[in-house]
Amino acid sequence: MAPTYDLLIIGGGMVGASLATALLPVADSLGLSIAVIEAQAMPSPGEPYQPSYDARTTALSFGARSFYERTGVWQRLAEHLTPIEHIHVSDKGHFGAARLHAKEEGVPALGYVVENHWLGRVLLDHLRDKGQGAVDLICPAEVMSLTHQAGGYKVEVQSGGDRYECQAQLVVMADGGRSELRNTLGIPYSQESYQQYALVSNVSIDRPHGGVAYERFTATGPMALLPSEPQGYEQRCGLIWTLPEASIDRVLNLSDRAFLQELQETFGYRAGRFIRVGERYHYPLKLTVAQEQVRTGLVMLGNAAHSLHPIAGQGYNLALRGVTDLAETILASCRQQRALGDLEALQAFEQKRRQDQFRTIAFSDKTMKLFSNSNSISALGRDLGLQLLDVSPLLKTLLARSAMGLDYPALRI
């Protein structure tokens, strides 16, 4: 670890690693020194990738693809991606349904499903291979405290039994939704519990998934089924099943057979017959938004800034747009010979992000609440809405553009 860095990123998760990847192409020419500090051990370089049945997945919007292309990781990432060719939205027990098709929208895919481990691996390998000299990956190591001082932050880091100190002009907190540092720095945030859990698992179906992603609204909450890479001969899909707090323990503890039966009854047979379920994970669902996302020399990014209901698959996609905007802000500061931690520049970045966050959060929060409402007038209204959407090419294109993230800012690095 060096005694000083221009940029220090706390957290080498999907968001922190993406920011370092975005800046890598210009780090050398701008003389930018970057450190990424990650608490968890990373896989050793060259360790073969082991796909696992239980790997958790993320749906990337089509707009994310240009980010990975510009940063030079798309080709490798594409080795383990499943294109989403169709999106099917329906309301169980009601007549409404809407379908979006990549072909109709003139794109090769509406989005892509990737295993989180694979995405993390590709980004970290890229930083290790191409980042030598420009990016220090410090891991496993934990940032214990941050102290504001003239010209940036003093950062206290613990690795094994040792403690180190370094300074950084700009610190980016990409340390996730349970950020301890956010609390110790007294950064206020709003939090609303959905009083629901997301049960996440992989399931196999008895027929090809055909690249269809299902969004299904049921009486107990919304469900998503994402097409994933087959495992051997098995057609695997990623399941996100939203359940009320009162039901989560019961469903988690069902035998596999009883679980598959209940899943089948709840989801129906649209995707085929469910024949296998992997390990089940669960997450309490909350909408959390940091009310202060920048300070002089400090930025919050990814889940540390906002975590949302996963049903619309927007959290990481939103964060990646934040990564792009922050990379552009840092680049502009370097070119204008302005301090990286300059408050005015960071506030302009925050203002831009807030608009996107507001729109994206409103979309996923309102959709979730509308489809969780069992009132018969709401049900009729949303079913008419889905039918109207299904027959209106213009509305479909508008929804598809938003789901695909086609209003992504272009990374001009």
Ligand SMILES: Cc1cc2nc3c(=O)[nH]c(=O)nc-3n(C[C@H](O)[C@H](O)[C@H](O)COP(=O)(O)OP(=O)(O)OC[C@H]3O[C@@H](n4cnc5c(N)ncnc54)[C@H](O)[C@@H]3O)c2cc1C
């Ligand atoms: C069930 C579920 C499904 C989802 N599906 C989708 C989807 O389909 N599409 C989508 O766009 N989004 C999805 N999301 C959202 C997405 O997972 C998050 O937006 C994303 O993981 C946020 O990444 P992050 O890097 O900000 O945080 P994290 O992944 O939490 O990473 C934070 C990192 O910081 C490290 N860290 C923490 N504290 C310190 C410290 N003090 N020092 C050093 N390191 C530290 C941690 O070890 C960790 O590696 C989903 C979320 C859930 C819960």
